[in-house]
Amino acid sequence: MMKKVVLAYSGGLDTSVCIFLLKERYDFDEVISVIVDVGQPEEDIKTAKERAERFADKVYCIDAREEFVNDYIIPSIKANGCYEGYVLGTAIARPLIAKKVVDVAIKENALAVAHGCTGKGNDQLRFDFIFSLSGLEIIAPIRDLNLVRSWEIDYAREKGLDLGINAEKPWSIDENLWSRSIEGGRLEDPWFTPPEEIYKWTNDPRNAPNDPEFIEISFKDGIPVKLNNKELDGLNLIRELNRLGGLHGVGRTDIIEDRILGLKARENYEHPAATILISAHKALEQIVLTKDEIFFKNMVDERWSDLAYKGLIYEPLFDDLNAFIDKTQERVCGDVRLKLFKGSLHIVGRRSPYQLYSETNVSFDEKQSEKVILSEYHGYQAKIFKNVVMHKKKT
Numbered sequence: 001m002m003k004k005v006v007l008a009y010s011g012g013l014d015t016s017v018c019i020f021l022l023k024e025r026y027d028f029d030e031v032i033s034v035i036v037d038v039g040q041p042e043e044d045i046k047t048a049k050e051r052a053e054r055f056a057d058k059v060y061c062i063d064a065r066e067e068f069v070n071d072y073i074i075p076s077i078k079a080n081g082c083y084e085g086y087v088l089g090t091a092i093a094r095p096l097i098a099k100k101v102v103d104v105a106i107k108e109n110a111l112a113v114a115h116g117c118t119g120k121g122n123d124q125l126r127f128d129f130i131f132s133l134s135g136l137e138i139i140a141p142i143r144d145l146n147l148v149r150s151w152e153i154d155y156a157r158e159k160g161l162d163l164g165i166n167a168e169k170p171w172s173i174d175e176n177l178w179s180r181s182i183e184g185g186r187l188e189d190p191w192f193t194p195p196e197e198i199y200k201w202t203n204d205p206r207n208a209p210n211d212p213e214f215i216e217i218s219f220k221d222g223i224p225v226k227l228n229n230k231e232l233d234g235l236n237l238i239r240e241l242n243r244l245g246g247l248h249g250v251g252r253t254d255i256i257e258d259r260i261l262g263l264k265a266r267e268n269y270e271h272p273a274a275t276i277l278i279s280a281h282k283a284l285e286q287i288v289l290t291k292d293e294i295f296f297k298n299m300v301d302e303r304w305s306d307l308a309y310k311g312l313i314y315e316p317l318f319d320d321l322n323a324f325i326d327k328t329q330e331r332v333c334g335d336v337r338l339k340l341f342k343g344s345l346h347i348v349g350r351r352s353p354y355q356l357y358s359e360t361n362v363s364f365d366e367k368q369s370e371k372v373i374l375s376e377y378h379g380y381q382a383k384i385f386k387n388v389v390m391h392k393k394k395t
Helices: 014-026 041-054 065-078 090-107 123-130 149-158 232-249 270-286 291-310 316-331 370-394
Strands: 004-008 030-037 058-063 110-115 136-137 172-175 180-181 213-220 224-225 252-258 263-270 332-341 344-350
Touching: 004 090, 004 213, 014 030, 014 180, 030 041, 030 316, 041 058, 041 224, 041 252, 058 263, 065 149, 065 224, 065 232, 065 316, 090 110, 090 291, 110 172, 123 270, 123 291, 213 270, 224 232, 224 270, 224 332, 232 270, 232 332, 232 370, 252 344, 270 291, 270 332
Parallel strands: 004 030, 004 110, 030 058, 110 136
Antiparallel strands: 172 180, 180 263, 213 224, 213 332, 252 263, 332 344
């Protein structure tokens, strides 16, 4: 019987090296590469496929973009998915990629599944969590053999694979529809100023348009459904916001984050659409949810984000948190207006049929006695009840 292994393949240095190592060091007869499209640039998918076809024994290329949007990005928007100050991107894509790899491994009757993660990062655990559910052997050559990038670069060249990576610019880049991460090389020095060349999605704010751009995003049940009053499916809406936000230099993050293993790491991200949509979503929640709902949901969102960051989407608590979050989103309907300008994003308007805000009640131009204020408080509570009843009738 053929000894098969299925590899999560990105087309980059680590996973490309793994194709050779799985045969040379682990004695597999057949290496099956699985490329999962979660919104990477078309050219990257094409390049990965060409490399895999050249060096692997069999290749699967799976389009999972719609699934990624509907089952991973939309829940993240509802949960305002952020970890330590930046929007979740790489983390929420990993479980989906791992799941597709397992599906192929089962179909191919493989003995093992493999990934190209190191022993210092988060992705090894995210892949391992999903892979372990399959009962298949898990192999991670880069981690197991304790390899460093300089050795990998030389080894790849020996095998006739030149990835355009060198010691001066050894950036490790991961992209999906929702986020782009850049790390490695001199970026590991927290004092080093990232060169402009590492950014691909976002303009240098100094080179962004000199005039601000105003956009409107409409939500239904916490889900973005329109851009500037035009209905768009999730995939195309995110693409357009990545373009608009990137044009204006919106959505860069340079952060020291705490990895799952407890190590601190310097990470650079680009996420224009994610920055815009989560900012707009939070602004709409502020006008339709009560103070107590917002207070409690902030705690739920933080716990949700921590589990998502770790890749623990099958933890029972994750389902419980999603159930609560979905309930709060029933009245998160309405429009948000934003201003994009020179790397900055500002909420400049919001409205909803379920809004609890009353211009008359808070106006400085209206005199109010203590009795009137008390009456308005009761009116506020009545409006909350009315909104809930109104929504139930609509659904």
